[in-house]
Amino acid sequence: MHRPGLPVSYDRIATIYDADMGASMALPDVGYYLEQARLAAGPVLELGCGSGRVLQALLADGLLAVGIDRSLPMLQQARARCGSEASLLQMDMRQLALRGHFALALLPYSLVTYLLDEAGWQALAEGLSQTLKERARIIIDAFIPRPQLADGRWMRDYARRHQGRWLVRHKRIQQVNDGSHRIERRYRLPGAFDGRTLCTHEQIRAYTPTQLQALCERHLGRVSAIAWDYGQAASAEDARFCTLTVER
Ligand SMILES: C[S@@+](CC[C@H](N)C(=O)[O-])C[C@H]1O[C@@H](n2cnc3c(N)ncnc32)[C@H](O)[C@@H]1O
Incomplete structure (x- = not known):
């Protein structure tokens, strides 16, 4: 929790x-x-x-x-x-x-x-x-x-316009031993997140x-x-x- x-x-x-x-x-x-x-x-x-x-x-x-x-x-x-x-x-x-x-x-x-x-x-x-x-x-x-989504490779999810800039997201999904999934995401948006890539991760169960x-x-x-x-x-x-x- x-x-x-x-x-x-x-x-x-x-x-x-x-x-x-x-x-x-x-x-x-x-x-x-x-x-x-x-x-x-x-x-x-x-x-x-x-x-x-x-x-x-x-x-x-x-x-x-x-x-x-x-x-x-x-x-x-x-x-x-x-x-x-x-x-x-x-x-x-x-x-x-x-x-x-x-x-x-x-x-x-x-x-x-x-x-x-x-x-x-x-x-x-x-x-x-x-x-x-x-x-x-x-x-x-x-x-x-859908099984192919959890192959552990980074992939680009999207590049979309947001407030006049490009918001770009990459994602990687890995299966955890207990059958749940770890999802990592990387966000890039010029001028945001202190100029860094924003990284998040979470665990879900499909x-x-x-x-x-x-x-x-x-x-x-x-x-x-x-x-x-x-x-x-x-x-x-x-x-x-x-x-x-x-x-x-
Ligand atoms: C995918 S978003 C959905 C938000 C909104 N219902 C929608 O449809 O746009 C999931 C939301 O659930 C919240 N959340 C995740 N786990 C939760 C929990 N254990 N208890 C309460 N909220 C939770 C997150 O903070 C997030 O705001």
């Missing part, structure tokens, strides 16, 4: 997150989450809300929504985006300290890949059981793992849709629906993301 005080990847990239991972999401996930949130019979909790990419759409729609994230710099981005009235809390999803009236919990953009073991899932489940009201739903997505469904059913509740690419693909074969709806 992250120890308070140690900067984590998202702390470092918070100011460029929207141009980086935010812009890499090519699918209409925000619209999908908004539609689901409109159906909820009560307030919505977004775990790992980051810079507010999803949360802002819910709030702009007049929904009652709260965002939590463990990264303060990411929450500062969310504050700037969602405004002073938005409910934003610094919290780890494995140590939720909220008492319950939420009708829907959202875990967008592969947040669960940061749960590296059963203990993490169990801690999430315990926190959610205090936080959600009866018959609440939980919606979780994760990228669908889940196949079958593994994800089993974990959800073991820890959270019954999986009542699965969507592929937020409704844009017909099956797992063609999809990049898998989204599960869990009924408690």
Whole structure:
């Protein structure tokens, strides 16, 4: 578990997150989450809300929504985006300290890949059981793992324009002995990061849709629906993301 005080990847990239991972999401996930949130019979909790990419759409729609994230710099981005009235809390999803009236919990953009073991899932489940009201739903997505991505070689992810300059990212993914993955990223942006290359690393665990469904059913509740690419693909074969709806 992250120890308070140690900067984590998202702390470092918070100011460029929207141009980086935010812009890499090519699918209409925000619209999908908004539609689901409109159906909820009560307030919505977004775990790992980051810079507010999803949360802002819910709030702009007049929904009652709260965002939590463990990264303060990411929450500062969310504050700037969602405004002073938005409910934003610094919290780890494995140590939720909220008492319950939420009708829907959202875990967008592969947040669960940061749960590296059963203990993490169990801690999430315990926190959610205090936080959600009866018959609440939980919606979780994760990228669908493809073997060729973890070959341990540096590759250029992209070069994209950001504030009139080129933001360039390289990435290397290595499999760790326990089956999780270490992802290293290098960012270059002229005039930023004190003129240096910004390096980040993080550990994730990729889940196949079958593994994800089993974990959800073991820890959270019954999986009542699965969507592929937020409704844009017909099956797992063609999809990049898998989204599960869990009924408690
Ligand atoms: C890929 S970003 C997604 C942000 C936002 N939901 C979106 O869709 O753009 C993942 C976010 O989850 C946060 N995060 C990672 N592990 C977390 C944890 N254990 N508890 C709470 N937040 C976490 C990161 O700080 C980051 O802001």
